[in-house]
Amino acid sequence: MKQTIAVICGGRSGEHEVSLTSAQSIVNALDRSRFNVLTIGIDRRGAWWLGPEVIEKLRKGQQPYGRRVYFLPDPTCPGLVEENIAGGQQPIPIDVFFPVLHGPNGEDGTIQGLFETANVPYVGCGVLASACGMDKAIMKALFAQSGLRQLPYLVVLRSRWESARDQVIGDVESRLGYPCFVKPANMGSSVGISKAANRAELVAAFDDAVRYDRKLVVEKGINVREIEVSVLGNDEVAASVPGEIVPAHEFYDYDAKYAAADSRLLIPAPLAADDVATFQEMAIRAFRAVDGSGLSRVDFLFDKDSGEVYINEINTLPGFTSISMYPKLWEATGIPYEELLSRIVDLGLARHREKQRNATERLPRL
Template identity: 55%
Template sequence: MSMSHTIIVIFGGQSGEHEVSLVSAQSVLKAIDQSRFNVQTIGISKEGKWYWGIDPRKWEESGSIVDSNAMQVTLVHDPSAPRFISLSKTDLPNQGKFDLIFPILHGPFGEDGTIQGLFEMANAPYVGSGVLGGSLGMDKDRMKAVFSTAGLPMAKSITVLRSQYKTDAEPILYRIETELGYPCFIKPANLGSSVGISKASNREELKASIELASCYDRKLVIEENIVGREIEVAVLGNESPEASVPGEILPAHDFYDYEAKYLDTGSRLLIPAPLEEKTIKELQTMAVKAFQAVEASGLSRVDFFVTTDQKIYVNEINTMPGFTQISMYPKLWDATGIPYTELVDRLITLGLERYKDLRNRRISR
């Protein structure tokens, strides 16, 4: 690819993972080969406004406060010429035109298929999974449904609607206690980076955890506790995906929560994970199977539990995993033989390939 290719890196967003996105974007911008690509940035504020030319590092340091001189932009939905325009009518570099969008967005309105739908309507090429892959990968309840169909082993779980719990909590609490027992994990169905996730060891903790998760989503997933090693595998590709070597997480906290992932350096990553060759092959096979089950594209990280008797349970898939300096996804590929800069280059290539393939179809008679 030549320098003529313009890549728009988009970050921030309205989800609880806004800050994670800023850190991920800093790492990607550092890694991308700017001698080969013309890189522009767009930061999405917590209010959902899009600003051109934002520096994610400065935004993080300022608490994502938008400079009064920041240029607010919007995506033009002209399938024949997708581009960005300034709402203040200011000229943008290259008239706002681009060759590919690299959305480094985690959580709702970024990783869940919504912004991907926006890009599809505008005929804009982008990195990562499409609408279906993003939405299935984000919704833990629907993710489990397609994983079950694919024959992937998972922890037992119960899905609860916030409205149901508020209407009649007692039978729901009783069902959780009898079917799953303690300890159990309570998760918002549509969120990532362990935001809003709690571990409950008794009824009072369970009620408090449900209240917390309910702040983030209308749908909650409660899972049984699996005692095992936390293993992650990175997947890269489109229709012929490949799996990386597995890595193991030794969390600084009771489980790998938000603080352990992004703030507490006491957590340790073992790459590659010390596992038997047979277990490694099974994990890689299951990771690819999970990727294909949700119809992911480009990249994903699949999380597992491996018990002492070598039973494997799929925990979840992340279709836009973290890219921070301590994130597992780029570290796994680096250990597999693909350094960070090459990884970013491959993701750009995969995004363009997917776009070309999708456009090679008819959507009307």
């Protein structure tokens, strides 16, 4: 019997458009011999809509986007219901949810917590890994605890920037210097990230980043190659061949990722065998540091001058567009796109089964 899978996309995030593109690729590629596929789009207000054309309608702003639905966080009656439930409509049964919600309100543990409350299977990392993977400051603290090498960085709150910007500038200049990167702690797809080569650019970078988050991370900039590794698994974890980003712009910003045709992905990355093993081993350590499950992409900085490897970040819900690194790296490793999606769904179902073994009430000792 086919399983019903609900792909959820859009959302209240600066990565709304990227989410729609990723979701469309996934919807097109899911194995129809195994899955009945439903598409759920969350608009920018946070309303949920169901329908086969919801992605295109969200892109064009064509309301209504579909049939209005609500998610029930009740483990005794989980699933979706349509807006008009006065007539005794039954919930729409879903076997597994596939959130493709990049950024806040989707990749940060919030929707994962909703699924956990309803006790339904879902794809990808759980609440803890998603929250830690989204917050770059917490992520870096966990990486440090695991002994993963990182570049020097500072964490700055928006309130401090607004009340003591001269002191913040002084801290950055004395402890990190130029160039440096300013990033919202809780954002992805390079949204709100800027490179600063001088004080004027640093001020502009902070003013841009604080529009997206109350917490910022400032990192030292060096001359690097950008290397990425895809990770797949639950308790048993595998790492793909590494790939290299050659950005069209000075660094791999939003436009270089999604708009610039001359950004290049080198798959596999031109690396020595020992370096490949180093990147793969560090990627698995990073995945375990946040207690990841299902999938993640781990990004590294490879110092062109010293040859040192630094971990940059983990992305617990990486992009799945036609040009995204995560599926391309697995394809180069031997897992085609459609098979990869099925494996990711199976990992979500397996994690759910494992969690059902946990007692929910106090039991007598054995």
